[in-house]
Amino acid sequence: MKLAYFAAALAALAAGQSAQAGGSHAAAHAEPLLSDAKEGIAADTDIRSVQASRSGGHVTFRMETGGAAGSTxxxxxxxxxxxxxxxxxxxLSLDPSAAGFEAGSGTLALVATAHPDFDDTPLFDENGDGDLANDGAGWHSHWVVLTPNDGCGEGMLSVKDIPEGAAPALPATWPGLPLYIDSPGYSPVLNGKEVSLTVPLAAEALAFDGVTAGLQVNANIHAPLLCVTDVFDIASGDLSLPGKLE
Structure with missing residues (x-):
C-alpha cells in the first residue's frame, strides 16, 4: 500500500471533516463495509469486513480479518x-474534540495496538501482574490524532506531535507522551478472526473505515515521534470512510 497515497487521502479527509448532526440514537447498526482478500500480506492484517453498532451511549467497532486477529x-x-x-x-469522521483533543487538529482514529518494547497505558495493569509499566505487548486501545508529516518521509503521516511548550486540549487519560494520544483503558476483544472495541461516544452520526498498519518510534526518540511505516490494508481501498453509523 502506498503510504504517500494514504497520507494524501488522510489530509483530504481532515480538510473536509465536519460535525454530523444526530438525534437520540438508542440503537443503530451500520451496514458492514466489505473488503476483498489480498495477497502478499499476513492473514491477520487482511481486512474482510468492518462494522459499527450503537447501543445507548456506546459504539462497538469490529474488524474481521483473514486470519487469527492479533497474531502478528x-x-x-x-x-x-x-x-x-x-x-x-x-x-472516523468525528472531530478530535469528540475524544477530548484540540478541535480541528487532524483525523481522529480509534486503534487497538500491541508493542512489546514500551508501555503507554500508565493508569492500567492490563496483564494483571501488579506492574503498571510492562503491558505494551498485550493488545490495548488508544484514541489518536493522525496528520500528514513529511518528517516521517515525503507524503508520510504520523500520530500528531505536541511541540515543546504547547498546551493543546487533551483527554483526561492522556498518558503524558508528547503526542495526540489517549490511553482510555477500553479493552480490545480478539475472538477468532475478529477484533472489536466498545467505547463511549455521544449520539451523533459518524463515518468510518478500517486500516491495518505498522508504526515505528523514531530511533532518536524525538519528533516526529511515532510514524506510520506500513499500511497493510484499507477496507475501502481509498480511505473514503464509506461506513455510516446514524
Missing part, C-alpha cells in the same frame, strides 16, 4: 527508539 506482534528489540507498533485502526 512486532518483535521486541529491547529499546524504545525504533520500536515497532502493530495496529488495527478505525479512522
Amino acid at each position: 506482534v512486532p518483535a521486541a528489540t529491547g529499546s524504545l527508539g525504533g520500536a515497532g507498533v502493530q495496529a488495527y485502526v478505525w479512522p
Whole structure:
C-alpha cells in the first residue's frame, strides 16, 4: 500500500471533516463495509469486513480479518527508539474534540495496538501482574490524532506531535507522551478472526473505515515521534470512510 497515497487521502479527509448532526440514537447498526482478500500480506492484517453498532451511549467497532486477529506482534528489540507498533485502526469522521483533543487538529482514529518494547497505558495493569509499566505487548486501545508529516518521509503521516511548550486540549487519560494520544483503558476483544472495541461516544452520526498498519518510534526518540511505516490494508481501498453509523 502506498503510504504517500494514504497520507494524501488522510489530509483530504481532515480538510473536509465536519460535525454530523444526530438525534437520540438508542440503537443503530451500520451496514458492514466489505473488503476483498489480498495477497502478499499476513492473514491477520487482511481486512474482510468492518462494522459499527450503537447501543445507548456506546459504539462497538469490529474488524474481521483473514486470519487469527492479533497474531502478528512486532518483535521486541529491547529499546524504545525504533520500536515497532502493530495496529488495527478505525479512522472516523468525528472531530478530535469528540475524544477530548484540540478541535480541528487532524483525523481522529480509534486503534487497538500491541508493542512489546514500551508501555503507554500508565493508569492500567492490563496483564494483571501488579506492574503498571510492562503491558505494551498485550493488545490495548488508544484514541489518536493522525496528520500528514513529511518528517516521517515525503507524503508520510504520523500520530500528531505536541511541540515543546504547547498546551493543546487533551483527554483526561492522556498518558503524558508528547503526542495526540489517549490511553482510555477500553479493552480490545480478539475472538477468532475478529477484533472489536466498545467505547463511549455521544449520539451523533459518524463515518468510518478500517486500516491495518505498522508504526515505528523514531530511533532518536524525538519528533516526529511515532510514524506510520506500513499500511497493510484499507477496507475501502481509498480511505473514503464509506461506513455510516446514524
